[in-house]
Amino acid sequence: MYIVTRRKTFFILAGAFVALALGSLAVFGLSIGPDFTGGTLAEARYSEGRPAIEELRASLDAAGLSGYLLRTTEEDGYILRAGVLADEERAALPEALSLGGAYPASIERLTEVGPTVGVELRNKALVALVLVALLIVLFIAFAFRKVSEPVSSWMYGFIAIVTLLFDVLVPVGAFAFFGYLWGAQVDALFVTALLAILGYSVNDTIVVFDRVRENLRLNQEGNVREDFAETAGRSLKQTYARSINTSLTTLLVLAALYVFGPSATQDFALTLIVGVIAGTYSSIALATPLLVAVAHRRVR
Amino acid sequence: MLKQRLAAILIFALGAALGWFVYASEVDGWRPFRLGLDLSGGTQLIYRADLSAIPTADVQESMRALREVIERRVNLFGVAEPLVQTERGGFFAGDVEERLIVELPGVTDTNEAIALIGQTPVLEFRMLREGAPHPAEGRPVEDVNEHFESATITGRHLERASLQFEQGVGTIPNMPIVVLNFNREGGDLFADLTRENVGRVFGIFLDGIVISAPVIREPIPGGSAVISGNFTAEGARELVRNLNYGALPLPIELISTQTIGSTLGEEAVARGVSASLWGIALVALFMLLWYRLPGAVAIGALALYILIMLALFKFVPVTLTAAGIAGFILSVGMAVDANVLIFERMREELRAGKMLREAIRDGFARAWLAIRDANISSFVTAIILFWFGTSLIEGFALVFGIGVLVSMLSAILVSRTLLLALSTESAGGVVRALFDSGLPEHRA
Numbered sequence: 001m002y003i004v005t006r007r008k009t010f011f012i013l014a015g016a017f018v019a020l021a022l023g024s025l026a027v028f029g030l031s032i033g034p035d036f037t038g039g040t041l042a043e044a045r046y047s048e049g050r051p052a053i054e055e056l057r058a059s060l061d062a063a064g065l066s067g068y069l070l071r072t073t074e075e076d077g078y079i080l081r082a083g084v085l086a087d088e089e090r091a092a093l094p095e096a097l098s099l100g101g102a103y104p105a106s107i108e109r110l111t112e113v114g115p116t117v118g119v120e121l122r123n124k125a126l127v128a129l130v131l132v133a134l135l136i137v138l139f140i141a142f143a144f145r146k147v148s149e150p151v152s153s154w155m156y157g158f159i160a161i162v163t164l165l166f167d168v169l170v171p172v173g174a175f176a177f178f179g180y181l182w183g184a185q186v187d188a189l190f191v192t193a194l195l196a197i198l199g200y201s202v203n204d205t206i207v208v209f210d211r212v213r214e215n216l217r218l219n220q221e222g223n224v225r226e227d228f229a230e231t232a233g234r235s236l237k238q239t240y241a242r243s244i245n246t247s248l249t250t251l252l253v254l255a256a257l258y259v260f261g262p263s264a265t266q267d268f269a270l271t272l273i274v275g276v277i278a279g280t281y282s283s284i285a286l287a288t289p290l291l292v293a294v295a296h297r298r299v300r
Numbered sequence: 301m302l303k304q305r306l307a308a309i310l311i312f313a314l315g316a317a318l319g320w321f322v323y324a325s326e327v328d329g330w331r332p333f334r335l336g337l338d339l340s341g342g343t344q345l346i347y348r349a350d351l352s353a354i355p356t357a358d359v360q361e362s363m364r365a366l367r368e369v370i371e372r373r374v375n376l377f378g379v380a381e382p383l384v385q386t387e388r389g390g391f392f393a394g395d396v397e398e399r400l401i402v403e404l405p406g407v408t409d410t411n412e413a414i415a416l417i418g419q420t421p422v423l424e425f426r427m428l429r430e431g432a433p434h435p436a437e438g439r440p441v442e443d444v445n446e447h448f449e450s451a452t453i454t455g456r457h458l459e460r461a462s463l464q465f466e467q468g469v470g471t472i473p474n475m476p477i478v479v480l481n482f483n484r485e486g487g488d489l490f491a492d493l494t495r496e497n498v499g500r501v502f503g504i505f506l507d508g509i510v511i512s513a514p515v516i517r518e519p520i521p522g523g524s525a526v527i528s529g530n531f532t533a534e535g536a537r538e539l540v541r542n543l544n545y546g547a548l549p550l551p552i553e554l555i556s557t558q559t560i561g562s563t564l565g566e567e568a569v570a571r572g573v574s575a576s577l578w579g580i581a582l583v584a585l586f587m588l589l590w591y592r593l594p595g596a597v598a599i600g601a602l603a604l605y606i607l608i609m610l611a612l613f614k615f616v617p618v619t620l621t622a623a624g625i626a627g628f629i630l631s632v633g634m635a636v637d638a639n640v641l642i643f644e645r646m647r648e649e650l651r652a653g654k655m656l657r658e659a660i661r662d663g664f665a666r667a668w669l670a671i672r673d674a675n676i677s678s679f680v681t682a683i684i685l686f687w688f689g690t691s692l693i694e695g696f697a698l699v700f701g702i703g704v705l706v707s708m709l710s711a712i713l714v715s716r717t718l719l720l721a722l723s724t725e726s727a728g729g730v731v732r733a734l735f736d737s738g739l740p741e742h743r744a
Contacts, residue, residue: 015564018519039682043564045561047564069403088413090410090411090414090557091409091411094411095442100467106561106563107408107409107410107561107562108496108560108561108564109560109561109564110410110557110558110561111557111558111559112556112557113556113560114346114555115344116346116397116555117389117555117556121390126683128684128687131679131682131684134685135680135684136677136680139673139676139677139680140677142677143673150341160413161423162471166368188691188693189623190621191693192693192696193686194696195681195684195685196627196630196681196685196696196700198681199677199678199680199681199682199700200517200634200678202674202677202678203634203637203674203675203677203678205642205679206670206673206674207525207670210669210670210673210674214666214669238648239644241642241644242640242641245640245644246634246636246637246640246641247633249583249586249587249633249636249637249640250630250633250634251633252579252582252586252633253580253582253583253629253630253632254580254585254629254630254633254634255582256575256579256582257575257579257626257629257630257631259397259575259578259686260571260574260575260578261571261572261575261625261629262567262568262569262571262572262575262625263567263568263571263620263624264338264568264622264623265625265626269626270625272630287517295436
């Protein structure tokens with residue numbers, strides 16, 4: 001199939017995406033939210049119009065807060081980010097945000113994360129990501145254990161990990177860009193999105209690999225000699241309609257979630273959208289062509 | 301054939317029953333969906349327990365006592381459906397610590413919530429070390445551990461406190477005193493303690509302040525101790541009330557808070573519902589346009605999937621959060637995946653010239669391995685997500701994990717039965733066209 005024979009083009013394209021993602025990461029950097037660093041995030045809404053940012057600053061300074069960041073929200077309010085609050089600072093917050101009652105404010109959201117909780121969640125997130133990747137290789141190696149020619153079952157697992165790396169890098173790079181555009185911050189939901197992408201993408205990759213596995217078996221049973229590239233290309237051709245259709249239905253619901261869903265999960269939906277597109281690309285244009293590339297190297 | 305049609309009717313009956321259950325239980329409020337704090341509005345507080353004075357063997361017992369005390373306290377204030385739980389955390393931060401998590405739905409003022417918990421006094425008992433100066437009463441002690449050692453008896457041994465008046469002499473008015481009654485274990489411990497430490501100073505601490513530091517003059521059996529600080533009648537009464545409502549068996553420190561206002565929660569629910577409806581509608585439309593009759597069957601399977609999920613949310617019950625709703629919406633998109641796999645496979649078999657029923661059966665059989673392996677990997681991800689989770693993420697993982705299992709069942713059992721029930725032995729052009737799918741140029 002086209003994708004298999006012209007695989008270099010698709011590898012280069014994937015490389016370009018990775019380079020873009022890494023570039024975005026290097027230029028904009030990831031802004032890590034209080035979930036992981038510890039700190040405070042407060043959202044205030046003003047029923048009768050919000051105060052000017054300078055006024056609010058003066059009021060917060062007077063209440064003893066320092067080193068905070070303010071952003072306006074769509075809903076006529078402010079989002080405040082600060083370090084961990086002392087008891088007096090927290091107690092003074094409602095008063096300070098409403099400028100002593102001059103601008104009636106309601107605190108719609110207040111999240112404080114202690115530093116140890118943040119560090120713990122960060123480490124846990126890293127362990128979770130590695131664990132998912134590891135279990136997936138083991139599972140694939142196990143599920144494909146009867147396949148050994150021309151590519152060992154471990155190689156299927158290893159290639160799945162390479163594609164997973166791609167699937168994670170691309171949304172991470174995109175997220176760094178979102179951070180630059182509207183201050184999106186890495187939080188627990190972002191990690192959830194990454195893990196969900198891993199699950200989704202490997203699901204997608206397994207379906208293609210499964211077809212390769214089946215065709216190899218059929219060839220063996222029928223004593224058909226076929227070049228591996230040929231088998232792989234045929235398998236891909238048989239599965240890409242399904243890959244694209246499943247991605248489409250998933251993208252449809254994610255688009256609905258992004259457009260109509262709660263603001264709390266908008267960045268989450270967008271991250272997943274990028275991830276699902278990357279996952280679909282990698283399972284079609286990366287996973288199987290890589291398998292063929294590895295097989296050819298073996299033959300030589 | 302007849303069997304499959306009967307099964308199909310049963311499936312519809314099941315769907316109708318589930319739909320009725322979900323609808324009726326919500327309208328009557330008999331078993332409503334359980335909403336997480338981020339949807340209902342409320343406050344979550346996480347405390348770290350200070351276990352420095354507790355022997356390792358007693359940690360679990362102390363944490364249980366702590367939870368009970370806070371629970372009593374919270375219930376006293378009439379918070380609807382509060383959640384108080386303990387958790388061992390910090391493993392991944394290097395230090396294992398015991399935590400107390402308090403969720404207060406409807407309390408949308410963080411300071412109020414903290415005050416509600418914070419009014420609970422911490423009662424501690426300590427023995428003054430040999431040679432340390434006698435502490436001043438009514439003051440916090442610096443370097444507590446230098447001057448005092450922990451006593452065998454702790455606040456959790458307190459059964460109840462009561463207010464009494466000590467007979468005044470002459471013109472001296474009656475002095476209020478507070479009597480502490482220990483439970484059986486505490487009584488024994490206190491008897492042993494006083495017997496072995498006659499002559500030493502026994503410190504009674506409330507919230508880190510020495511309220512009384514009497515010298516033990518003689519062994520005290522009977523399981524009660526008297527605090528005779530310089531109380532006013534009002535102060536003593538408040539102390540007794542606080543101690544009875546709950547003396548914390550160990551000190552706690554606030555490490556995290558999360559508050560969501562009710563407006564934000566309501567918005568999230570409304571938008572979550574509308575996103576779900578749009579998502580479902582878009583997927584249904586796509587399936588119908590692309591897969592035609594099988595697409596309609598997939599919509600039937602999807603509808604049953606959604607009803608089963610909603611019923612499970614109520615039965616388990618699953619606490620729904622914004623992330624949980626996102627997980628549900630995502631699972632709807634992925635739930636049709638198994639159907640897509642099967643239909644693509646079925647179409648191949650049809651085009652290979654098989655009869656309709658044979659094509660349906662083979663399509664299902666061939667797609668099964670891929671569905672199984674793909675779903676196992678998704679399920680593994682869900683389990684790890686659940687483990688990773690803070691309470692909000694757990695909602696996502698739980699919904700996602702249940703979704704993977706249920707969608708597999710609904711695709712395999714429901715779609716298969718419905719398709720076979722719809723199929724005929726004839727394979728005329730119309731029927732084939734109905735079961736066929738995709739764009740014309742796909743047809744090889």
